[in-house]
Amino acid sequence: MSNKNVSHTKWMKRAILLASLGKNTSSPNPRVGAVILDKNGNLISEGFHYKAGMPHAEAMAFSNLKKDAKGGSMYVNLEPCCHQGKTPPCVDKVISSGIRKIYISIEDPDMRVSGKGIKLLKKAGIQVHLGLCKHESLELNKAFIHRNITKKAFGVLKWAMSIDGRVSLKNGKSKWITNKKSRSLVHSLRTEFDAIIIGGNTLRKDNPLLTTRGKKNPEPLRVIFTKSLDLPEKSNLWDCSNAKTIVIYDSSTANESNLTKIPKCVEIVKVSSDNPELISTILAKRGCNKVLWECGPRLATAAVKSNCIQEIITFIAPKILGGENSMNPFDDFDFEEMHETINLSQTNFSFVGNDICFESSIKN
Ligand SMILES: NC(=O)c1ccc[n+]([C@@H]2O[C@H](COP(=O)([O-])OP(=O)(O)OC[C@H]3O[C@@H](n4cnc5c(N)ncnc54)[C@H](OP(=O)(O)O)[C@@H]3O)[C@@H](O)[C@H]2O)c1
DSSP states (O other), rough: OHHHHHHHHHHHHHHHHHHGGGGOOTTSSOOOOOEEEEETTOEEEEOOOOOOTTTOOHHHHTOOOOOOTOOOOOEEEOOOOOOOOSSSSSSHHHHTTTEEEEEEEEEEOOOTTTTHHHHHHHHHOEEEEEEETHHHHHHHHHHHHHHHSSSSSSSEEEEEETSSSSSTTTTSSTSSSSSSSHHHHHHHHHHOEEEEOOOOHHHHOOOOOOOOOTOOOOSSEEEHHHSSSSOOOOOOGGGOOOSSSSEETTTOOOOOGGGSSSSSSSEEEEEEOOTHHHHHHHHHHTOOOEEEEEHHHHHHHHHHHTTTEEEEEEEEEEEOOOOOTTBBBSSOOOOOOGGGGGEEEEEEEEEEEEEEEEEEEEOO
């Protein structure tokens, strides 16, 4: 790689690093960072997108300018927008700044932009270079891209299990399989998500809190998917003072007279079947880019079968639960041949005290 290319890569990596500062806050918007150099290649400004309704990365960089940007260049990890949203279009700002070159890592998958921003920049005589650090940018915004393309939320399934692959005892007790450090890591991990999903049985058995313990404000949305509406009258999830809760129920099977038992602060959404895809679509429509499925084996299996899961995170504890009737992480997928089984890729593992955290992607 020539010195020139090394320095272009360096500035794009800087833009990506800035973008990652909005990792837990930018949703439903993408994670974007921007760097501006003057005509001599000196850094004169930078910015990132923090939150919807707040300035986009490019706008923030322009408002932080230390010097005139005329004849300079910009590095941005996502195509600048060309539509009026909560804030004005960024291409107009780039064009009026007099910038001569722009390095864009990837196109914006949002149909309102999707190549149109680049066309306008080119039409205005700006040199556009597309594709620098493409792999890193796709990775950083994979959930935003997935939601825009599929109209479903990017799903991560998380479970904790013993070394013999059990997620609970046969009586349903599962507190606690993993160590304190792993559980605290899960609280931090939840900050990356817009919503956390469980099924009605996990609510009944575990009465979880499903919060970040104050590490994110607002807390992720807590979602309960139920076919029966047979939910407990007392539950930690009925306290909406720190986090919102939604109950999504299948009206084809649920006993709707149970709705009166759910407190008014909880939002109720009715769907027509028990297909987990419906949850993924509803949450995507509400702007959730990335959702965490913390359900037990039955809902987990249905979610995997309906392509709601793109990645998995497994905590494995050095414990043996044993028992033919203790729960496995999944129900039967009815596979008959080894080639039908689910393949995982990009596997990664780390130690959390004595536990192992295993992360992987599902090849859909
Ligand atoms: N170790 C771990 O990481 C972990 C994590 C979560 C849970 N668990 C354990 O897992 C057990 C619960 O397992 P579970 O599989 O019953 O979990 P679940 O998370 O409650 O999922 C099953 C429930 O989801 C609802 N549901 C809605 N649509 C569904 C569909 N298409 N397919 C299946 N269920 C659907 C039903 O609720 P309704 O019955 O209300 O209709 C069903 O009973 C508990 O003992 C809990 O402690 C362990």
